[in-house]
Amino acid sequence: MPELPEVEVTRRRIEPLLVGRRIRKVHTTEPSYLFITPPNQLRRSLSGRTVGALARRGKYLIAVLDDGSRFVVHRGMTGQLFSESAVSPRLMSSTARSALSPEAQQRFRPDAHTHLRICFEDAGPEVLLRDVRKFGKLMWLRAGEEHPRLDRLGIDALEIGGEVLFAAGRKRKTAIKNLLLDQSVLAGMGNIYADEALFLTGVRPTRAAGRVTRRECDRLAQTIRQVLGRSIETGGASIRDYVTPDGSDGGYQFERWVYARKGEPCGQCGETIRRIVLGQRGTHYCPSCQK
Ligand SMILES: [Zn+2]
Structure with a gap:
């Protein structure tokens, strides 16, 4: 499970792939308990926005957007947040892996567990979220909007x-x-x-x-x-x-x-x-x- 160190390492390394980039389009899976904000609203709210900063509170990653709204990600038990150029056997199910040639295993292909794909205006890599067990949480908060999940966190x-x-x-x-x-x-x-x-x-x-x-x-x-x-x-x-x-x-x-x-x-x-x-x-x- 991603805990503070894993979330902080992710924040530091995904920051250059998010901050300053304008989001062109967002793809999601169907509504499920992963989405606190319904996926169609999430797609609309993120499209066209530029990421201004990426913060962390406890195990939450918080992308602050140019209109003051915030996109909040909690990765639950099995959530993975990564660049489309990432290569790892951990990003594939073992059955999917066994069906592929060693070369094909070298490239990530979005699968049924890939719940979010962020595409940008520039030609740089997409950012993806994959979560096999879907205990993660995704939500979008308007400028100034609070949420009990963040408010109740301790030091x-x-x-x-x-x-x-x-x-x-x-x-x-x-x-x-x-x-x-x-x-x-x-x-x-x-x-x-x-x-x-x-x-x-x-x-x-x-x-x-x-x-x-x-x-x-x-x-x-x-x-x-x-x-x-x-x-x-x-x-x-x-x-x-x-x-x-x-x-x-x-x-x-x-x-x-x-x-x-x-x-x-x-x-x-x-x-x-x-x-x-x-x-x-x-x-x-x-x-x-x-x-
Ligand atoms: Zn001992």
Whole structure:
């Protein structure tokens, strides 16, 4: 799932493919729960506009258009945002891939999962959005229009401080891992990075948030910022569907300590990494290093 680092890497790399370009035409698939703004309205609202800036809030990408309106993209579980020149086996279903010659696999062809194609006035590449499971969200907001999805977001996880975590932990009776995934506390935080930051801080994911000390909250906040920053440096984590806008993989999946390492020895103490389900999310930890 694209989380803060993957969304930020996408923002930085897709920005030159969007900003300053005038949109000629937009193609979409039929109405579905992916489209908060109906696709025909979305196509009309984007056509003829020029993208002025590309911002990020938590896991949302926000394109600010020249009429002050905003196009907001959340990629959900499997959303991929990329240039038409991108090449990656992650951009094709395995059945589609097996039917093609190796040369044909080198070029992306829009398929049934390609829900958005943005074509520009200039001759440069199209920008596409593909989402196999359609848990992503696309919406267009008029100039000045607010939306609860954006309004309810907490502080950006790259800017989190220990005092915010500590205060939030006093208010909620929940496990610390669930608190970290609450987007109204920490916008952009996701499963991989919560597991990694808790491991590096020595705090067990199941511990009640109210029992994490102020000092641990300070260390946890600092670790979260470091883990997210490091993942951005490596291009994000490509574990399943995520590719960068040019089709290349990120590199953070090679650096993780516990996430998706069930049954492997802990890199710090050798104890076996465990996996449990917490708040409906797979959760990984070392029973010896984390208390
Ligand atoms: Zn350990």
